[in-house]
Amino acid sequence: MSKPRILVARSVFPETIARLQAHFDVETNQDDRGWSKAELIDKLKDKQGAFTTGSERIDAEVLAACPELKICANMAVGYNNFDVDAMTAKGVLATNAPDVLTETTADFGFALLMATARRITESEHFLRAGKWQKWSYDMFAGAEVHGSTLGIIGMGRIGQGIAKRGAHGFGMKVVYHNRSRLDAALEAECKAAYVGKEELLKTADHVVLVVPYSAASHHTIGAPELAMMKPTATLVNIARGGIVDDVALAAALRDKRIAAAGLDVFEGEPKVHPDLLTVPNVVLTPHIASATIPTRRAMADLAADNLIGFLVHGKPLTPLNPAVLGGK
Ligand code: GLV
Numbered sequence: 001m002s003k004p005r006i007l008v009a010r011s012v013f014p015e016t017i018a019r020l021q022a023h024f025d026v027e028t029n030q031d032d033r034g035w036s037k038a039e040l041i042d043k044l045k046d047k048q049g050a051f052t053t054g055s056e057r058i059d060a061e062v063l064a065a066c067p068e069l070k071i072c073a074n075m076a077v078g079y080n081n082f083d084v085d086a087m088t089a090k091g092v093l094a095t096n097a098p099d100v101l102t103e104t105t106a107d108f109g110f111a112l113l114m115a116t117a118r119r120i121t122e123s124e125h126f127l128r129a130g131k132w133q134k135w136s137y138d139m140f141a142g143a144e145v146h147g148s149t150l151g152i153i154g155m156g157r158i159g160q161g162i163a164k165r166g167a168h169g170f171g172m173k174v175v176y177h178n179r180s181r182l183d184a185a186l187e188a189e190c191k192a193a194y195v196g197k198e199e200l201l202k203t204a205d206h207v208v209l210v211v212p213y214s215a216a217s218h219h220t221i222g223a224p225e226l227a228m229m230k231p232t233a234t235l236v237n238i239a240r241g242g243i244v245d246d247v248a249l250a251a252a253l254r255d256k257r258i259a260a261a262g263l264d265v266f267e268g269e270p271k272v273h274p275d276l277l278t279v280p281n282v283v284l285t286p287h288i289a290s291a292t293i294p295t296r297r298a299m300a301d302l303a304a305d306n307l308i309g310f311l312v313h314g315k316p317l318t319p320l321n322p323a324v325l326g327g328k
Contacts, residue, residue: 010032016301077105151175159178251275
């Protein structure tokens, strides 16, 4: 019997490809060429499965052109590159890679918060540029982290990880806002208090965004929200580009309406809005919050396990639209 055909849309670990090859006919992209939508469709149109990352948009147009497709397995916890409703309507399973990146991503969120509050990259640029002539009492004075108020918007697993680091490691007072309130036991574990979004923005010294992207969360932070924040506050976005209005943020940073921002994700990435590149009080990283080799391996393994689980054994591990399974 011939093996199912799958497409691995981006470069991944050779070991992941080898695992997949044991079960499937695999077309790879180990040169990591950026495909246009037409190229993606051309490569996917005769495949039953796709190994995707957040970069490949799977929408109604792609689905209409790929009638054999049964599953798209994302090597990412976020899945806003999938039109899940269109996938469900076409009977195509969507899977993501939750849990395996939670702690690593929470570590990074905290690293970005620390770097932003304590002006690490700005001061390093100053030093590298040969501008450091003498010590002075207020040179690169930043914001306190320990004992300050941490506001988390989006209290899923990663948000909870950041809350625990802040509350238990740094003695921070933690407030959070989320679509739904955590149960009391989880709130106690995270030492976090539920507040409205406006109260959070007005009271937090550091605001961290970990909310999934959707039409409803587009520009969760725009000019009105930035205006509510303290002028001494920092903003950290490790969620998705589009959660923050980058133009409004660059203006707020330029005018010192907030103190600083740390951004791992951008609207229209990998392009970064030029205004963000010209303000000094922002720490910029290229969407690397889950980037450690063990974690990226675990994410790749989970995406591969979903493909094998579903196409070979009929049992995916982390389905996003399990309704599809009923009909298979
Ligand atoms: C990364 O952004 C992910 O969603 O896993």
